[in-house]
Amino acid sequence: MTFSDQVQVDHVLESIFFENMISDCDIIKNEVSRTFLRNGKEIIMDGDIQVIFTTADDRLEELMKTIEEKVPDSYLDIVVTTPATGNLKYIDHVNK
DSSP: OEESSHHHHHHHHHHHHHTTOOSEEEEEEEEEEEEEEETTEEEEEEEEEEEEEEOOHHHHHHHHHHHHHHSOOSSOOOOOOOOSSOOHHHHHHHTO
16 A cells, blocks of 8 residues: 555554554655546656555454544555465464
């Protein structure tokens, strides 16, 4: 997921860590730049912060709902993937 600034990241992380919705989080601050069309106009958004969350399947819906509540942006950039492999002890930890 991408956020527009660190304040948004901190606001979301505070609640999702407190509620144990995620087990891990990677924050990538490499000046992500997105270019896309919105209503026929080219939009360029610079300075976004990419955040990768690790959660269990049964917490995913709750996590996405919380993010949508905390970040008042109707154009959230969320990508969900399932790991193909991993350490079984870590996967068990995530599913707790």
